[in-house]
Amino acid sequence: MLSRRELLLLRAMYQQGTVTAAAHSIHMTQPAASALLKDMETRLGFALFSRENRRLHLTSQGRALIPEVLNALTGMEAVDRLAGDIRKGASDRLSIGAVAVASSMLLPQALVTVRRAYPGITFAVRAGSGLEIVEMAVDHRIDLGIVIGSSAPNARVRKEALAAVSLFAIFHPGHxxxxxxxxxxAEVGALGLIALSPALPAGLATQQAFQAQGLDYRPLMEVAQSFTACELAGQQLGVAVVESLGARYAQRMGLVARHLQTMDDAALSLVSPRDRPLEGAGLCLRDALRAGVAELARPGWQDGRGAA
Structure with a gap:
């Protein structure tokens, strides 16, 4: 079994790339770090690093360990924070996972509501893809998660669909x-498409929508965040296609959001561990998120040709 100190060294090596820098970042000497790495490799029975051009590089076996090393340290650090909160008298704590656009467009006001009801509560907010957030719920690393997409059902996760998700074209108002x-x-594609990455549900839906109509899918730009796509459209660099929450962000910027089509088999949803029922602050957050979605989806905005 690897100790916490060893896990910290592995993470530092992954982040820093050299023994000297890794050792310095965790307050070890370089000789001590080198000796600890060698001892780990002996006990594990395989090499963690190979030396190329006087630098150490993770082996395939070492790379396979890194995700679990990061997860283990995240869990340990969460335990430390929770213990500290309990010592300070803040025993109520909510851990939340959210895709980026939901963490900005839905979560802040919902957390205000929870804090009013539970003044002593503390929050831990983790970002990730929809699949990563579902995995966090499976592993009990979060109490509640907000996802977009059609991730495969998981028997260990409770899932509640909040709203359908649509694709919107985002224009500068002077376009x-x-x-x-x-x-x-076809018009959007001809005007300089700013698309989300196909790794995101809305990006994949955009690509599939073009292909379903026999259109060439040739984005002028491809980005990883709805916010970035909207900012680029706001600079008149093209027309962005984003999902519903991204469209609301665009409208707050004073941009024009035009509904294109509903995304098939995709929804804005809440996920939570099935074997750990929500209670207290968790229920309050769920209800606040439901109310927030209802406000965002109020009649009239989806045909909006200007700010909401």
């Missing part, structure tokens, strides 16, 4: 097509 009576995917 000549911003107020057009009708808008098609």
């Amino acid at each position: 000549p097509r911003a107020q057009a009576a009708a808008l098609t995917l």
Whole structure:
């Protein structure tokens, strides 16, 4: 079994790339770190690093360990924080996972509601993809998660769909097509498409929508965040296609959001560990998120051609 000190050294090696820098970051001497790495390799029975051009590189076996090393340290650090909170009298704590756009557009106001009801509560917010957040719920690393997409069902996770998700085209208000009576995917593609990465549910849905209509899918730009896509559209660098929450962010920026189509088999959903029922602050957060989604989805905004 690896000790916490050994896990810290492995993480530092992964982050820093050299023994000297890794040792310095965790307050060890370089000789002590080298000796500890060699001892770990002896006990594990395989090499963690190989030396190339006077630098150490993770072996395939070493790379296979890193995700679990990071998870183990995250869990240990969460335990430390919780213990500290309990010592200080803040025994109520909520751990939340959220995809990026939901953490900005839904979570802040919901946390305000929870804090009003539970003044002593503390929060831990973790970001990730939908799949990563589901895995956090499976492993009890979060109490509640907010995801977008159609992740495969998991018997160990409770899932509640909050709202359907649509694709929207985002225009600068001065764009000549911003107020057009009708808008098609073909037009959006011809105007300089700023698309989300296909690794994201909305990005994949955009790609599939073009392909389903026999259109060439040739984004002018491909980005990893809805916020970035909207900012680029705001600079008149093209027309962005984002999901519903990204469209609301665009409207807050004063941009124009035009509904394109509903995403098939995808929803904005809450996930939580099935064997750990929500209670107290967790229930309060769930209800606040439901109310927030209801407010965002109020009638009239989805045909919005200007700010909400």
